[in-house]
Amino acid sequence: MSSVRPPDPRAVRSRDAALASARELLIEQGLAGLTHGAVAARSGISRATLYRHWPEPPDLVRATLALHITLSQSRPTGDLRADLLTELAGTRAMLHEPASEQGMRVMIERAAVDPKFAEVKEALYRSGTRVVRAILADAIARAELPAELDVDLAIDQLHGPLFFRRLVANRTFDLDYVHAVVDDFLRCHSTKPPRQQGIS
């Protein structure tokens, strides 16, 4: 029996190959192309293996997005402006990386009609906003943001413009745009006197 062996390197390679193919299909065709059959055909991994790792299509999308969210999250330093800029730069990167961008688009469409996608989306929303929520809570604790700040609204004001511009207006944007969103937010809410802030 194989149950006491360490992870089989071939199994790891199979998993990576399957996710790479899933990623390509998601970028090229959206969710419609992301079937277990299509992933099997492209990756050469058996359907049985695919179903064992990812029983349903939402699991394939989740696997792709969860990796990107983990990679894009920053580690706050206690400097409010710098921390917001770093974290939103990660969000910007996710919105411009073809697989994670398309994964988010798929989630937005499917979550409204498929409970399994809705559940995956809720988990991704929570993990995707965890760091910015912590940054805001810490700044409130340091009295750099007002105690009465509506943190959920603040998250919408920080993330919302980025998502709207990329996914609704279908425009790309650069880091200057992220700076403008963060600096407007701080100008509106910061309890500290404004300082001269460059756009770069």
Add this chain to the structure above:
Amino acid sequence: MSSVRPPDPRAVRSRDAALASARELLIEQGLAGLTHGAVAARSGISRATLYRHWPEPPDLVRATLALHITLSQSRPTGDLRADLLTELAGTRAMLHEPASEQGMRVMIERAAVDPKFAEVKEALYRSGTRVVRAILADAIARAELPAELDVDLAIDQLHGPLFFRRLVANRTFDLDYVHAVVDDFLRCHSTKPPRQQGIS
């Protein structure tokens, strides 16, 4: 020949029946359910008629959304805060009406992988932001907003939080939320001294 007759009332009824069925299918199943075959089966309208009016599925989504956008748009009065509140209340209504909400979700997903959807989405984005753009331009002309205001960013800051909360966070929201978004925006950007603003 029928070419000189006025519009046939039966044709109008057929068109309405087809759009009503398209709307139901969009709400229930998302884009996957919105095929000409399914609309024909539900509405009793022939496929030939459907293809004549709406050659492709994006045309069916566009017909649904265009109507909602037209209905939701307000007529500015020259009072910046009141105009923004009225216009964003219309956006809020679209985000909470099942057919237009689902239509926007479909557009967000499909526009990235289907050029025909991307074209329809661009047209809808332009018409959907036309009034708020006019409100902002008029306020700049009246010097109630600064001449250097980045209007595209301002549109993202006004619409972005609403779209993010409804389509990404998957939360509903009420008019108090719309007031908070507008009042924060004005507090940040208005050239007029702030006045006491109630939340209702």
